[in-house]
Amino acid sequence: MDILIILQAGVATGTILLFATLGEIFAERAGVLNLGVEGMMLIGAMSAFKITTITGNPWLGLLVAMAVAGLISQIHAYISITLQADQVVSGLSLGFLATGISLVLGEGLSKAGTIAYLPKFSIPLLDQVPVLGPVFFKDHSILVYIGYLLFPLCWYYINYTRPGLHLRAVGEYPAAADALGVNVYRMRYLYVFVGGMMAGLAGATISLAVSPGWFSELTTAGQGWIAVGLVIFAQWNPLRAAFGAYTFGALRRLILDIQGPMVILGIKNPFYYNPYWGYFLEMLPYAFTILVLVIGSREAIRKRMGAPAALGTPYIRGERGV
């Protein structure tokens, strides 16, 4: 068992979580909690795979996945922004709906066999760096490299650009933004859409790159929910989100790979000889998510940092409050 190979695979797995988490950060920074991430990822994974099996073009699959997930997120946007419904329930129902659609349209896809995947390559020179090279820059899907570029860009965008300033204002104090002519409703729709697209991208990352194929609900296996949890751990900061996502990715891979070899570090591998213990291993990512939430929440209480102030509340012009 080569630890570097596990970590390398972990980075790829983490990229899924990264995209979903970043997308949810955008939506929540604009004040809209979207609990439909899991469903949107699923519909993204399904669309990407289906379009690729039909057309043979994974890039088209990727684009369609992002578009479809972005569009379906607008149902949540409409219900929670325009109709001012509870964001928790609305997001959950979007999740149900998106899951249902994915299962219906994905019927029979699991037998589709192999398809053309997105290109994989190494970055010259960088892949020669000891330890870091093979983990981060060797034989990765192009989506992984896009992830590297994306999270610092998101961080910079939110904190140091004009639209980022508007985004933060809309999530913290929409009335203030509205009074200065920022269109709160449009911004919220937009960032819910961005969140949906990113969830679609995350889904496509699964079905076109990391673990290609369609396995109905098991395709995402709760990663959308882990992403929602990571947003809280990341305290709505893309840099922390990246740290969390890659760590979780590595953990997931480790759990899969630890069951393979007969001997680890010179001792008999208990998970090899007792394959059923694997069920406890599979609990770990979920248990870790809870643990990470405990850590994140405690830190937030201590530092008195919190969610964007207007997160979860519909904005109604003329009504007092955030």
Next chain:
Amino acid sequence: MVHSGSDNPNDVVRMAGIVKRFPGVLANDSVDFTLRKGEIHALLGENGAGKSTLMNILAGLYHPDAGSIVVNQQHVNFNSPRDAIAAGIGMIHQHFMLVPSQTVTENILLGMEKPRFLLRLQEYDRVVTGLGEQFGMKVDPRAKIWQLSVGEQQRVEILKMLYRGANILIMDEPTAVLAPQEIEDLFVTLRKMVAEGKSIIFISHKLNEVMEISDRVTVLRRGKVTAGGVDVHSVDKVELARLMVGRDVIFSLNKKAVQPGDVVLKVQSLFAENDKGLPALRGVDLEVRQGEIVGLAGVAGNGQRELADVITGLRKVKKGSVLICGEETTNQPVSKGIRKGVSHIPEDRTHVGTAPNLSITDNVIMKTYNQPPISNGWILNAVAAENFASGLKDAYQILVPSLETPVRLLSGGNLQRVILAREISCKPRLMIAVQPTRGLDVGAIEGVHRLLLEQREAGAAILLISEELEELLGLSDRVYVIYEGRIMGEVKDGNLEKIGQMMTGTRLEQIEQHKEVEHA
């Protein structure tokens, strides 16, 4: 009624026949209003008279149902605040429209076309500093809003509008949150802006200020103009008050002499933190006796809310003690205080005082639901609760179609009656009343005052926390002044000058020493 309908080239704003309906209310009933270049024009009226509605229309936040608006001789039809700002109109709201987690510069740049993409904060920090200097307002551009005092935040609001090139500034009750000294500073700034050719609309319900700062005044009552653009120097205070309220205002209250009894509330060197974890109370000492109303004066945000929270048990005490009827209740649960007879009229009626979607019955039993006859062991007796509620409804004239009505549908006055009914019905020994009349109309205010005085006569100890000095002086037997979490002193004779000085942080001893020095 004074009319100013003609085309005057000096008019920068002319609003005519403005009508605005809200469900159930006619907020503006064909209102006319004009603003001349270089004047400070006061818009006077009670709470709910329609001042803010009219100005929200001018600022582009609301769309009028009828009427026309002319700005700088041009018909305008604002669809958003952005349109109004483009026409040079900037509104400074009562609740500041500032994003607490962002810096001063970031708040000022919010919504601007430039910078186009990258914020380049350092460059703009300098611009903001320069603008502040031009109008004599000092402010640190890199400070986060939540770190600033209320007065500083107001300056940021003004700078925000000036930065946008606003020539017409609407100020919605700008003095409500300021200490007397800060009010003076604000007035200096306002005069400086007028001298630079800006025009200012000054919304207020305080007659003295209107007389002091403004050139002309328009008075609104129940959505109608009762005086349109009158020269301030041509009217007197009594007449303005009548125009505003519609009848002669009784400035005095019928207060009976009551001999104060035992100490009910004793607070000793109390320390507590605010929601941000910063010290809010730094050694407060005070006591309230049976049968007296004790006022707590101070500018908003000097620890009043935290003090009320700590006494009622809603907030943790860091150091010091709270004694109610001689028994320690420091850091005890809220329910313990309730059992000891503490009632609390909270500052925030909708977010703290009531459960908006629950019925009136459910709301009035909030403090008595676990006592017989409403509760019978584990069981909640619905019939008893309903009887209790209908008794209170009659006794306190709560006007509602049914007791099942959710309280979010009640008007401000009715809502406050629900709270008062509940808080008084549990026969309090100690009553903490925080801003009990804020946002109410004159009739409702009188009712609240009467109820508080009745409780005083019934032997309750009342701590009245208010920012309305007139109300404090009218009702209280004694007044403490709080500043930055410390009690500056206690005034028994209602000396307004002393209270004003203490509100800006001078201790009573210092004032008295100073006087002695002067005498010597």
Next chain:
Amino acid sequence: MPKTSMLSNKLANWLPFEVRIEKRLNQPKSGYSTLLSFLSVVVALIIGAFILLLAGGDPIYSYIHIARASFSSLGVFSDTLVKATPLIIVGVACALAFRMKLWNIGAEGQFFIGAFGASSVVLLPMLPDSASRWFFIPLMILMGMLCGAIWGIIPGILKAKFKVNEIISTLMLNYIAVNWNNFFIFAVWTEGGFQMSRMFPENAWLPRLTDYGERIPLLQGLTTHLGLLFALIIAVVVWLILYRSRWGYEIRLIGDNPHAAQYAGISITRNTVLVMALSGAIAGLAGMSEISGVVHRLQGAISPGYGFTGIIIAWLGKLNPFAIIPVSILFGALILAGREIQPSGIPKLIQGIILVCLIASDFFLRNEVRIVRKQKLSIQPKGQEQ
């Protein structure tokens, strides 16, 4: 706040009337809410039909099939009730937590762990196979509810102590519960290497109507079991708790405004833990009822997502335990018939559409839509009229 819809501003300037959406100032009549829920289900079914068409199915055939497969005879209606039983219980469990705005999304996990707890009575074993029904069933109820309560109390404590978001923690516990059960099914209680335990002795089965078929021929073949009675009792009990008890008042007050509850001296942390525990216990009872009344053994596939459907049902029933009963029967029918419908995702899809329509319809509870004649904006300044 009144708000004229933007559409009517821009697109419909030429219409002689405008559509106004205004916040309701009075309470809508009680029947209105029921009617609205009914209409949104109808709308959802119509939308579902279109999607079925798009997916290449025959919607009319599908709906008729659903109706026939679930209501056409006493026998199939009995099967519908069997499906409705866990839904009622789980729906009530969710409604209780949702009343306090505790988003217990973990009913599925609590259901699994409840089933595990009930099974452990037989499989551990706590009682010999020969023990009487009078020992088996109460102990299985107790264990099911206890284990469900533990699964509910964990996120409750995490929320009360560390402010951990309960949506995520309950959800994560669902996955953990499934793995936990799988471990026992595969590794400990497996029967001959299959993914299931052995069959329970009949004394550990909940009595079914068909058991009395010898005496009353009408009942022959009817699978409805005692769990339905549990469900009805639980609905009544939770209704009584919510509307006729001190504790229920506290729950409703916290749910509507936690600040007001604190101000009234009610402990939010204590109630968070208690409500999550009870909600989990009820969901655990659903697991017990399903294991002991239908499946009669512990296996992997014991729930087609009852825990998640319960969320929809609770919402569709407006968190009212009594309204949850008819809604559960409707969804029971959907699940029953759904087993034969292709593609298999359709029931889930229809559930999703119903929930979306329902939440959207709440808008009309809070706002009134009025069609009013347009008033001309008088552009003339007043001075010129005179």
